[in-house]
Amino acid sequence: MTTDRSRVPGYLAAGLAMVAMAVIGVFYVSAGLVAPLWAVILLLIIWVVIGVVWFRRRPFLVLLLPVIAVLVWFGVITLGEQLLGWTA
Numbered sequence: 001m002t003t004d005r006s007r008v009p010g011y012l013a014a015g016l017a018m019v020a021m022a023v024i025g026v027f028y029v030s031a032g033l034v035a036p037l038w039a040v041i042l043l044l045i046i047w048v049v050i051g052v053v054w055f056r057r058r059p060f061l062v063l064l065l066p067v068i069a070v071l072v073w074f075g076v077i078t079l080g081e082q083l084l085g086w087t088a
Contacts, residue, residue: 013060013062013063014055014060014063016063017055017062017063017065017066018051018062020066021047023066024047024066024069024070024073025044025047027070027073028040028043028044028047028069028073031043031073031076031077034080034081034086034087035076035077035080035086036086039076039080039086043072043073043076047069050069051065
């Protein structure tokens with residue numbers, strides 16, 4: 001199996017981003033302390049699907065994914081708390 005050397009930096013960057021996504025995944029799972037189960041499952045599905053699609057199609061853009069994931073998580077939890085009454 002031959003690997004094109006021009007793809008290696010992209011895959012290294014994507015791998016680094018996936019490690020960061022794994023760390024952020026802990027926050028997504030722990031959202032169950034505040035959010036209902038359906039919201040946690042929806043957040044996890046979005047987290048996995050976007051991560052896999054971006055990893056395969058745009059390896060360098062995956063570096064933005066951990067930042068986007070944190071913003072989405074924070075936004076969903078904050079809006080759920082303010083609009084839907086989610087509390088710890």
